Amino acid sequence: MIIYPAIDLRQGRCVRLRQGNPAEETVFGDDPASMARFWAEQGAEWLHVVNLDGAFNASQLDTLQDPELAALPINLRRLQEIRHAVKIPIQFGGGLRTLDDIQLALQLGADRVVLGTVAIENPTLVSTALLRWGADRIVVGIDARDGKVATHGWQSTSRVDAIDLGHQMQAQGVRRVVYTDISRDGMLSGVNLPMTTRMGDLTGLKVIASGGVASLADIEALKTHEHYNIDGVITGQAIYTGTLNLAAAIQVGHQTLRLCSAGLIPFRIEAGNAEFLLLYNLFFEQWQFPRGGSHHNEGEIACARREFSEEAGLPVRKVFKNCRSELNYTTSIRGYEIERTVVYYLAEIGPGEIRLGDENHCEARWVSAQEAWELLAETGPEQLPALDTALAFLHPPRL
Ligand code: AMZ
Numbered sequence: 001m002i003i004y005p006a007i008d009l010r011q012g013r014c015v016r017l018r019q020g021n022p023a024e025e026t027v028f029g030d031d032p033a034s035m036a037r038f039w040a041e042q043g044a045e046w047l048h049v050v051n052l053d054g055a056f057n058a059s060q061l062d063t064l065q066d067p068e069l070a071a072l073p074i075n076l077r078r079l080q081e082i083r084h085a086v087k088i089p090i091q092f093g094g095g096l097r098t099l100d101d102i103q104l105a106l107q108l109g110a111d112r113v114v115l116g117t118v119a120i121e122n123p124t125l126v127s128t129a130l131l132r133w134g135a136d137r138i139v140v141g142i143d144a145r146d147g148k149v150a151t152h153g154w155q156s157t158s159r160v161d162a163i164d165l166g167h168q169m170q171a172q173g174v175r176r177v178v179y180t181d182i183s184r185d186g187m188l189s190g191v192n193l194p195m196t197t198r199m200g201d202l203t204g205l206k207v208i209a210s211g212g213v214a215s216l217a218d219i220e221a222l223k224t225h226e227h228y229n230i231d232g233v234i235t236g237q238a239i240y241t242g243t244l245n246l247a248a249a250i251q252v253g254h255q256t257l258r259l260c261s262a263g264l265i266p267f268r269i270e271a272g273n274a275e276f277l278l279l280y281n282l283f284f285e286q287w288q289f290p291r292g293g294s295h296h297n298e299g300e301i302a303c304a305r306r307e308f309s310e311e312a313g314l315p316v317r318k319v320f321k322n323c324r325s326e327l328n329y330t331t332s333i334r335g336y337e338i339e340r341t342v343v344y345y346l347a348e349i350g351p352g353e354i355r356l357g358d359e360n361h362c363e364a365r366w367v368s369a370q371e372a373w374e375l376l377a378e379t380g381p382e383q384l385p386a387l388d389t390a391l392a393f394l395h396p397p398r399l
Helices: 032-041 052-056 074-085 099-107 117-121 123-133 162-171 193-203 216-223 237-241 246-254 300-312 369-379 381-394
Strands: 002-010 013-018 021-029 047-051 090-093 112-115 138-145 148-151 156-161 176-181 206-210 230-235 257-270 273-281 286-288 291-293 316-333 336-349 361-368
Touching: 002 032, 002 052, 002 074, 002 206, 002 246, 013 032, 021 032, 032 047, 032 074, 047 052, 047 074, 052 074, 074 090, 074 099, 099 112, 099 123, 112 117, 112 123, 117 123, 117 138, 117 148, 117 162, 123 138, 123 162, 138 162, 148 162, 156 162, 162 176, 162 193, 176 193, 176 230, 193 206, 193 216, 193 230, 216 230, 216 246, 230 237, 230 246, 257 300, 257 316, 257 381, 273 300, 273 369, 273 381, 286 369, 291 300, 300 316, 300 336, 316 381, 336 381, 361 369, 369 381
Parallel strands: 002 047, 002 230, 047 090, 090 112, 112 138, 138 176, 176 206, 206 230, 257 336
Antiparallel strands: 002 013, 013 021, 138 148, 148 156, 257 273, 257 291, 273 286, 273 361, 316 336
8 A cells, every 4th residue: 555645835835724715724735746756755655746726727728739839837857856856756737637747747747647537527538538548647536525526626516426437437447546635635534434335335536545644553554454455545634733644654555464353263052063154245145154343442252243234234142252263364365364363152142133334245054064164164264264163063962
């Protein structure tokens, strides 16, 4: 997961806005190139540079057919200066509305451009740009306000649903989007994890998250969802005000994706025989015993119980604390390697209707030990040792 320090340019200066509002500006420096050098020295692997004047009022670029003939607007000169100051790649957006604008930004040193407004107003231009420069150099900026796409420097809000635009862009060949939650941008209010992960999960697009990053906890939360196609995160306000240390964030971004979860092996006795509850998980495409990641400082059993009631909605009669299995395995999903630790406790479940509480679960089944073994062997064999431990506990071998 790549951490992108943001350099937002307004009249040549490095600024931050609150919720993109031009009237709420804080200036962080007059020399964006030295700012770029500073972030590169902290270990930045990419920069995210925004031409805010361009986003607000793209007309200034219209006359720029030939950069040799026309004086470049100040923010484009700043792009050139940043290019000369650092070696790391630059992602650049704001006010790019024509193929000539894109060509110019790439010529001036951008490695990748972000297209926002034009993706709504002229989607065929996005297709042409993809053909000409490839999906690694053209990304689409989806800036959302209450789930709807905003344009023109976020001064207007369209009726287009952000996820729908993601689907449309994916179908056109876009591979990566910058997804910004406008209400959080510049606010240090935390990232919108549910919407960001939905975008990556539902559309299959690589998502660069933006808006609201406040602290390392936000980076860690995104990191634990990397397998939802979270490709990167943009941070501005937090690194400028010091609530986030860039080098520490980059280190988290580099870590191996490690997920720890806890769950129950739910059983009930029917006509003298144990039956087990399995849920089908659409995301992992496997049958599973109900489980999930723990909340901050939550113990294993508390986590397992909470996840079970959230996912299955049934009463838990008894958790067998001395029947615990720990599974450690590596798995790969969507090309993301994940190191997993899953802890299961055997639990007896009381009667009641199953109420599936997670959108990834499409089916629940009470099955015999034999059927449980077969379903797991076929779809999630790493869970078999936990089933074996539970069976040995329930039916200890008789001597
Ligand atoms: O802060 C703002 N008001 C703002 C901003 N940061 N408005 C637009 N932008 C950014 C988008 C995207 O990266 O997040 O400018 C780019 C889109 O610009 P355009 O001109 O293509 O819509």
